[in-house]
Amino acid sequence: MDTPYLLIDIGVAVEQYRRISAAFPEVPVYYAVKANPEPLLVRELVAAGCHFDVASRNEVDLCLSAGADPSVLSFGNTIKKAEDIAYAYGKGVRTFAFDSLGEVQKLAEHAPGSTVICRVLASSKGARWPLSRKFGCAPEMAADLIRWAARNGLDPAGVCFHVGSQQLDPGRWEPSIAEAAALYSLLRAEGIALRLLNCGGGFPVDYLAAALSIETYASVIATAVDRHFPTHRPRLMIEPGRYIAAPCGVLHTEVVLVSRKSYADEPRWVYLDVGRFGGLAETEDEAILYRLTTPHDGARTAPVILAGPTCDSVDILYQHTTYELPMALRPGDLVRIHGTGAYTATYASVGFNGFPPLRTVVLPFTDRPAPGESP
């Protein structure tokens, strides 16, 4: 098959969903569809009982087309056009996030009576793909916005926060949980009973380095919730994207060129037929370090600089992180990039340098018995 392409094994994603669901008992798992909106994947997650965190009108449509009930959708993007809010509401979506007066005003007008969740700022220290201050507001502002929502026909259920994607430190959730507890206590005294705490996503997967287990994260988070909510413990919800989707994908790429820049002692440059504009956007600043395999694994290796095929010089994957690849590597060799099921295919450019977007190829999935077949 012509490279590059992303091979998806939906069974792996469903297994990840089951594992995180088991680690967080009684916590609804909202899959962050943006991680990988492959329709067949979403369909199987619907069948497995998953809920969905959607970022746009098109993601609402995608989930509904895949058979999801609108009641399991949460429109988690805090930056929505008024007409997109009205559209989702018209389709039956009743859970929305916000982090500003402008947004909660839109919700009161275009999604009256909906359950709304206020996003608060959180530190993403420790994350490989950290979040900025783009999303969320300070707690004192959150309190005012929740009061406003309660007075204006909305159902404020709680707050959400996000500690940053591929968060390697399970301790990063507790400061936000503690802040939420103080806010819930303050508002309860005013008669506003918040009942839900959305702990977001950020749960890490194994790339070049292994991450701690999801059970460790679940345990640390449960302990923190118990500690800060000795009474009036809220229900939790979580929004994993990467954790469910990343392990299910293997990007297949071909070596286009192996070269050196000079006769001085330098690493080889290895150019692949996929790069930052073709789906590997998360190699920006070498944030995500993927694991590679080649047909020559086991043979003698030496350091390389890895780059993509376009004429753009920022299209370099790794030059500061030391990657070693076999000396025997040649143009035409197949290289597999593992753990590429999340934040890859949808990041691909429509046609930069005339290269077509990354194709997704889905492996047949046989987890469920076919209709009429006995399990």
Add this chain to the structure above:
Amino acid sequence: MDTPYLLIDIGVAVEQYRRISAAFPEVPVYYAVKANPEPLLVRELVAAGCHFDVASRNEVDLCLSAGADPSVLSFGNTIKKAEDIAYAYGKGVRTFAFDSLGEVQKLAEHAPGSTVICRVLASSKGARWPLSRKFGCAPEMAADLIRWAARNGLDPAGVCFHVGSQQLDPGRWEPSIAEAAALYSLLRAEGIALRLLNCGGGFPVDYLAAALSIETYASVIATAVDRHFPTHRPRLMIEPGRYIAAPCGVLHTEVVLVSRKSYADEPRWVYLDVGRFGGLAETEDEAILYRLTTPHDGARTAPVILAGPTCDSVDILYQHTTYELPMALRPGDLVRIHGTGAYTATYASVGFNGFPPLRTVVLPFTDRPAPGESP
């Protein structure tokens, strides 16, 4: 019309082509198609006499479909699959770039007899979108590769270099011209007469700040070529992309949300319906600073942080560069982002967060008389 969309005025691009052609008399201008591969734009540039620098098989097809003769195409990407070289050669392309033994070997096999140009490393100090060592090789390696090409049935015509895109310092071309002169002199003594010097692109356009005129760049480059090639002056070629395409585009976007993160004194956050994943990739590291206009221009302004609409926190356009926008700015207001004709639409992701790629809308172009109409 629903935002976001990129409005293209092809007449402006053709005018830019004519101006740079006039500034560099007798120098063929190879438009770097990757800057904006809009077919109607390429068609008008063909009609105006432009040559084309192509990066991929699809760009070869695009130019030929737009009516270009294969003799005016240069396959400038130094990272090509063997089958793509063979494909271009089969379509009549006879000019190719390379910067390594691996690549020139592919050319000898799949494009025998072709005119080949060796890319040498150049410093891109002073460029807003600098180039790395990804492309080019050291001069002593270039000499060996050119010797190899001459011995193996290829027609080595000269070298090419690139000083980095949006290069603000016209003096950056001279060091590479001087290096080329030394190399041409060395090889001439061995009987290899190089006749062409490809000075690449990088010519800047006005964004938030004005750039020096193209005539200044042409004059500085001509003087440097005269100085370093007192005899055996090579023919020049240039490969502008941004210079031709950037001024012809205006990205139309809508304000989705204006908010603050806290009650403390902070700039407002202004969220647009286009961001880094929707076509403004060159705002990475705030490299390219676009000029914005709004319906409230002239009214009182204050600093803002500008961000895109996706749930990705790196989707921020400007937070370190001070941008001021009117206090009166509201959701639904149209914002125009000027100078966005290059490196925008093709960078857009296929569907990150479910947002569709950036549409291009082309203004009618009436430069040439219609068939049968008198000029």
